[in-house]
Amino acid sequence: MAGWDIFREMESLRREMDEIFRGFGGRTLEPSFATVLGARSYPRINMREDKDNFYLDTLIPGIEPKDLDMSVLKNTLTISGERRIERAENATWHRRERSTGHFMRTIDIPAEIDPDKVRADYQDGVLTITMPKAEAARPKRIEIKAS
């Protein structure tokens, strides 16, 4: 069984790889390599916007959409759910990093949204929520007339 310890050696190699990427093109990346491990809040989110919508990309791999619950109250969005992982009982474990169990996250949307038109799509483990901005929160173009 001693052969399995090589996994640990590879970990140090991974840190070396991290260093290589950090030096790439003289660009300084985030101080700590953005690792999915040890994330403070689950799930991780990215928020984007364009003229009409806010978009929330949420990393929730390996979940059935029916185990997800989403609600909007004013401009607060709550995502909750449970990730279930079936784990073999009679196995020897070498790594067990994937998180399992209940999660909940509340996100404040920076402007008023239209709660009736919020849409969510789940693909490849990413939940993308599209939230149309309320009419009042959209930028308006004001025509300037030259007299």
Added chain:
Amino acid sequence: MGTKELSVRKAGEAAPAETDKAGSWMTPAVDIFESDEGLTLVADLPGVGKDGLSLGIDSGVLTVEGRPKRAEKSDVLWSEFGAAGYYRRFQLPDNLDLEKIEANLRNGVLTLQVPKAAAARPRKIEVTVH
């Protein structure tokens, strides 16, 4: 989303040339466990579809690289994960049958099953008493 079969690159075939290393890379969380039949590796790769996944084995080192699809043009307000992708390497033990790896990607979760080489499987030896 149905089950997808993936092909695994064999030794000697290098991963495609890196042209875009900007942005931050993420280390995917993995589960690795072993049974009498083989080794199973499960990796969380949210955002990665079949086209963005590249698996390679070279000299017993397994490389998992995943590139998520690019988001449509929009302004980023808040970011907790990088857009570049996932990268992680593992040294595989040498008692595995690397020709028979099965890879499966579903809902952003990669499952790799590597059977043990026949010689490495435990065998029950009957003892007959004369």
